Amino acid sequence: MEATSALDKDSTCVIALKQRAESHYKLNHYEQAKIDINDAFALAPSDIELLELLDRFKTEDLNRF
Numbered sequence: 001m002e003a004t005s006a007l008d009k010d011s012t013c014v015i016a017l018k019q020r021a022e023s024h025y026k027l028n029h030y031e032q033a034k035i036d037i038n039d040a041f042a043l044a045p046s047d048i049e050l051l052e053l054l055d056r057f058k059t060e061d062l063n064r065f
Contacts, residue, residue: 001019001020001023002016003016003019003023004016004018004020006011007020012043014040014044014047014050017036017037017039017040017043017051018036018040018047018049018053020032020034020036021036021037021040021053022053024036025050033057037050037053037054037057050055050056
């Protein structure tokens with residue numbers, strides 16, 4: 001994953017965290033997606049795209065996220 005490479009260089013890159021969370025979610029790696037979402041929220045709690053991504057995850061499958 002390119003996002004992981006970016007995070008290896010800068011672990012505070014919110015864009016990379018969002019991208020990797022979405023990739024993990026699509027691969028059904030829900031726990032990893034949650035970790036990345038939580039890390040991104042800690043860095044950017046008012047990020048609209050991040051809020052929309054989390055809302056989409058919750059809408060698609062409430063039991064997993």
